[in-house]
Amino acid sequence: MPKIKDHPLRYELVNELHARPFPTLTVPCHAVYVAIKEPDHAVNRDHSADRSHLLTLLDRHGSAHPPPGATHFSGQMGRHALKWESHTEFVTYSAFGSGVSARAFDPAEADIFPEDWLADAPGTRLTSVLIRVEELPEDEAEMLAKLEAWFEPESLAVSRVVDGAAVIAGDFRIDPAGHMRFAVFVEKAAGARRVGRIVQRLCEVETYRAMSMLGLRKARGLSAALNTLDPQLSRLIAGMNRTEQSPDAVLHTLLEISSELESLAVQFSFRFAATEAYEAIVNQRISVLREARVSGRQSFGEFMMRRYDPAMRTVKSVDARLRSMADRATRAAELLRTRVDVERSAQNQRLLASMDARADLQLRLQTTVEGLSVVAISYYAVNLLGYIAYPLTELVGVSKGLTLALLAPLVILGVWGMVRGIRKKFH
Incomplete structure (x- = not known):
């Protein structure tokens, strides 16, 4: 029996499910994460430039290269494990190292990505994150004291995640060295893969939060343009x-x-759609952490609800306003088309009435001309017949005048009948 053929993409599609595994991290450890995005005006991201930039970093450490055309790569880079991923709008670099520095969130940890190498990146830094992972203290007060010292208390978010396996914390502020900072305190029983998943989720939350917030700047610029167009459209509709x-x-x-509204829709539709997608990812990543409150502190979900959700609602509001104005313009065009059709119908009715009047006048003129034609034709016919009949009537003693008088009624009736017959034939 012949062997069934596999779809040519079967293995490739299955392997895609396992293409981006979570890191395996042993406590204590630290992570350095950078996301680089090309400028907004770039039409298509240059993937070859991203790959070249990655190879430059790997060559500095004598590390192996990814295969050609790869969109993700994991490998050892010196004392760190490197993870590289290429996304639709940005590229990310994650470096994981064992142990933690004596100074919490020491900027020297970020030296794994050298400043001169970052300066040559094909884009701009979207986010930079330092993550410190250490064992959860038995005394919760000790942990809270560290967090108070490391982060800004006003914006600090703390929560116990993944069924109590760890406590995560961060204030979503950029430190003087230019990094966002997160702390992860892990229970002793937590496995290395679970720790890796938690760290990866924190990096994803920050990345997609930053990407979605790009829509807020676009929304503010669009709102100013709509504030100019909205009164114009309202006045036009009111005066139609x-x-x-x-x-x-x-x-x-x-x-x-x-046309201006359509142009704005083309300019902003992609960014607003991307913002909606990134917002969904942020909320999904936070939900899978399964947060629980720690000592009455706000959780990551509560922080996002108070600080992040209003920005997303602003983007959605401006997007809805743009769509609403475009719909209003479409309805106005339909109303204007109806008005033009009504006016054109009235003009056609007046034209038809004028044509009827002219046709009636032409019919009357034609009737008048027919009467004159009967008289003229009869006049010449009577005279012609008089010349023919007079020699005969003279023999019987009938005068010329009497002859013409006798012929005139007969000729007139004959001509009238002939003209009437011709008109009936044509009509």
């Missing part, structure tokens, strides 16, 4: 029922506003 306004002038103005 005024008879003194020419439909052509109204249509010209409406086309200008509609």
Whole structure:
């Protein structure tokens, strides 16, 4: 029996499920994470430049290269484990090292990504994160004292995650060295893979939060443009029922506003759609952490609800406003088209009435001309017949005048009948 053929993409699609494994981390350890994004004006991200930048870093440490065309790579780089991922709009670098520095969140930990190498990156730094992972103290007060010393208390978010396996904390502020900082306190029984998943989730939350916040800046710029167009569109719609306004002038103005709205929709639709997708990822990543409150402190979910969700609602509001104005412009165009059709119908009715009047006048003129034609034809016919009949009537003593008088009624009736027959034939 012949062997069944596999789909050519079967193994590739299955391997994609396992392409980005979570890191395996042993406590204590630290992580350095950087996300680089190309400028917004770049049409397509240059993947070859990203790969070249990665190879430059690997060559500094004599590390192995990823295969050609790879969009992710994991390997050893000196004393650190490196993880590189290429995404649609950005590229990320994660370095994991064992042990922690005596100074919490020492900027020297970030030297694994040299400053001169970062300066040559094909884009700009979207986010930079330092994560400190250590064993959870038995005394919770000791842990809280460290957090108070490391982070800004006003914005500090703390929560117990993954069924109590660890406590995560962060204040979502950038320190003087330019890094976002997170602390992870892990229970002794927590496995290395679980620790890796927690650290990876923190990196993803910060990355996708930063990416989604790009939509807020776009939304603020778009809101200013809509504030200019909205009154114009409202005045145009309010004045459409005024008879003194020419439909052509109204249509010209409406086309200008509609084209501007369509242009704005083209410019901002991708960023707003991306913001919605990134927001969903942030919320999903936080939900899978399964947070529990620690000593009455706000959790990551509560922090996002108070500080992050309003920004996302602003983006959604501006996007909805743009769509609403575009719909209003479309409805205005339909109303204007209805007005033009009604006016055109009235013009057609007046034209038909004028044509009927002209046809009636032409019929009357034709009737008058027919009467004159009967008289003229009869006149010449009577005289012609008189010349023919007079020699005969003279023999019987009938005068010429009497002859013409006798012929005239007969000729007139004959001509009238002939003209009437011709008209009936054509009509």
